[in-house]
Amino acid sequence: xxxxxxxxxxxxxxxxxxxxxxxxxxxxxxxxxxxxxxxxxxxxxxxxxxxxxxxxxxxxxxxxxxxxxxxxxxxxxxxxxxxxxxxxxxxxxxxxxxxxxxxxxxxxxxxxxxxxxxxxxxxxxxxxxxxxxxxxxxxxxxxxxxxxxxxxxxxxx
Numbered sequence: 001x002x003x004x005x006x007x008x009x010x011x012x013x014x015x016x017x018x019x020x021x022x023x024x025x026x027x028x029x030x031x032x033x034x035x036x037x038x039x040x041x042x043x044x045x046x047x048x049x050x051x052x053x054x055x056x057x058x059x060x061x062x063x064x065x066x067x068x069x070x071x072x073x074x075x076x077x078x079x080x081x082x083x084x085x086x087x088x089x090x091x092x093x094x095x096x097x098x099x100x101x102x103x104x105x106x107x108x109x110x111x112x113x114x115x116x117x118x119x120x121x122x123x124x125x126x127x128x129x130x131x132x133x134x135x136x137x138x139x140x141x142x143x144x145x146x147x148x149x150x151x152x153x154x155x156x157x
Contacts, residue, residue: 004076005059007069007103008047009035010093012081013114017050019157031057033069037093066099070106078103080148081115088150094143100152112148112156 024030032051037044044060051058061069069075080099082090090112103110126134150156 005031005033005069005074007033007035007066007075007078007099007108008081009063009066009078009096009099010037010081011044011047011116012079013116016079016081016113017054019113021054031059033059033061033075035063035066035099036060037063037095063095067102070102070108073106075103075106075108078108078110080110080112080153082112082148082156083115083117083145085112085150085156090148090150090153090156091145092148094146097146097148100148104152109154110152112153114157 020030034044034048034051048058048060070078078099080090080092080096082092084091092112093115100110126132126138126140
């Protein structure tokens with residue numbers, strides 16, 4: 001991965017693609033690292049389809065590869081998606097806090113953009129590609145939201 005990519009974590013709102021076209025002079029040349037964001041696989045598929053239709057280069061990475069990609073300096077900017085902002089915090093999908101902390105640690109600008117409305121279904125974490133991946137009786141814990149300190153964010157739209 002020789003060039004800098006945009007890293008996304010979470011499910012962007014409907015206006016994100018138009019925002020990218022306005023923000024970047026050659027949006028067709030954008031290259032994304034999209035975190036899988038389990039358990040939101042179906043939403044990930046819709047997001048990636050919309051990006052591919054616009055000609056963006058997409059690479060899906062597992063959530064546990066975010067730190068690796070940031071540490072290798074292949075990420076130019078991070079986009080996180082929020083449900084709401086209150087005071088000094090943004091409410092984002094569970095798992096987002098770790099991404100914000102890593103971006104800050106590695107000096108990569110981290111931006112907030114409105115998220116698509118997504119209802120978390122913790123049962124999805126027990127499945128992968130439509131198949132159950134754990135024995136019956138195993139429970140799953142996925143917080144529906146993380147509080148992200150705005151001090152970890154360069155800008156919010």
